[in-house]
Amino acid sequence: MPGRLQHRSALITGAGSGIGLESSILFAQEGANILLVDVNFENAEKASKQVSERFPNVKAIPFKADVSKEDEVKAAVDLAVKEFGRLDIMFNNAGIMHSEDDNALNTEESIWDLTMNINLKGVWWGCKYAILAMRQNPTDEAKGLHTGGSIINTASFVAIMGAATPQLAYTASKGAVLAMTRELAMVHAREGIRLNSLCPGPLKTPLLMDFLNTDEKKQRRLIHLPMGRFGEAVELANAALFLASGESSYITGTDFKVDGGLSSAYVTAIGEPALPPPASLVNRS
Template identity: 50%
Template sequence: MGRLDGKVAVITGAAGGIGREAALLFSEEGASVVVADVSAESGEKTAAECREAVFEKVDVSDAGSVEALYDAATRRFGGVDVLYNNAGIMPPDDDSILTTEPDAWDRVHAVNARGVFLCCKFGIPRLLDRGGGSVINVASFVALMGAATSQIAYTASKGAVLSMSRELAVQFARRGVRVNALCPGPVETPLLMRLFSDDPAAYERRRVHLPMGRLATAREIASAALFLASDESSYVNGATFLVDGGLSAAYVTPE
């Protein structure tokens, strides 16, 4: 018996990285999965590797596209029980506030903050139709900590996700909907590893701050999302769910 038997999960950003691992894991645990992403080729591949899944192309920054996503999920599987709002971007031109242009700020917020807003706006009514469900909004440890190696738009967008999640958690708690902010630490994803590939020193500068001495794997973050999606977390609501290997707790790390 799987931990998500009978549940329908919509996962955005599911074509690769953490979202892909979550789609595969949720499927293994019995969920019917809607693999939602802007990348059709990779998204179709992920869906094909799941037990029961369908791919839906979506631009999370576009209201019509997001609404159509949940319409399609409901038509295909009869309803929605889990929203895993995972889609996000961190482009290379998002840097210090002194160098980041307004266009980069707008692009990041369109996906990372507006995208979560739209997925909740159109997804939560589907959960209410089922009598409740779980919303997992991906924030980040950077919503809680500062960094001299700044990605100012990304950091601000994740702070917005964290605050939004708390408010939604309080608003919908008595209607059976739980909303939590999943806050990963640095993860071995293609997005992050591309940033380090040309500059190994940048990775080493960060690794020294990690108490466990390594980045998280995508599966480790997906496993935390599985807990939040399942009924095992039935009294977890409005949480800042940190999965950062102790990074946010560290002052001095082991030598």
């Protein structure tokens, strides 16, 4: 039975770890060729090798790029089109959460600028060059391929509600990603180019765990989570797969929240034991 992304190609930024790595694995499992982009080429190369060993029938190509630099994002998109013949899926996932990002009084301008350049400008560049590429996609009725594609931008639950731990630049950047995604979705809907934001809740990834570097900070997050646990990167990858696939063909301009109920909670069941994530998700070979 063909995979959900058979004959399609994807570019994933921040593909060397976390959500990006797990999405690369799932996309390849469903038949997509993938350009794995990361600012750390060693991580991209390791991830690419991992994908290729598990799914030898798809192409998994590593590429180094700093998404805050327009020429490097363009080069990544150009390479994907050159290698795969088209770009069907753009997952603008790369981002940072700087440990010195704080409130309005304590956050340095340099931290603000760095965060905006990567988290917001990087998504802008990714959208721009993906849209240009997707407009040129050839139609192949036999394979179900048409002009257009799916662009997924990683935002955050903090784009919708305030965070208990101050991280002003990060929160502002993700709010802007949400607004930009909505507008681009409206502008390009008639071209068959869908744009959606993926809004993760707190995840057990190196990015967040490095930021929540004390037990106190971790507990300030966990106390607000109805499920009582941090999410797993693969749980977000499953959501990204849905947005990338034809199963979401009538979905554009959405804020897809995958947050364990956080954004819907007023109070949580304090004292109740937290259920662990499904073993099938976290104990994969």
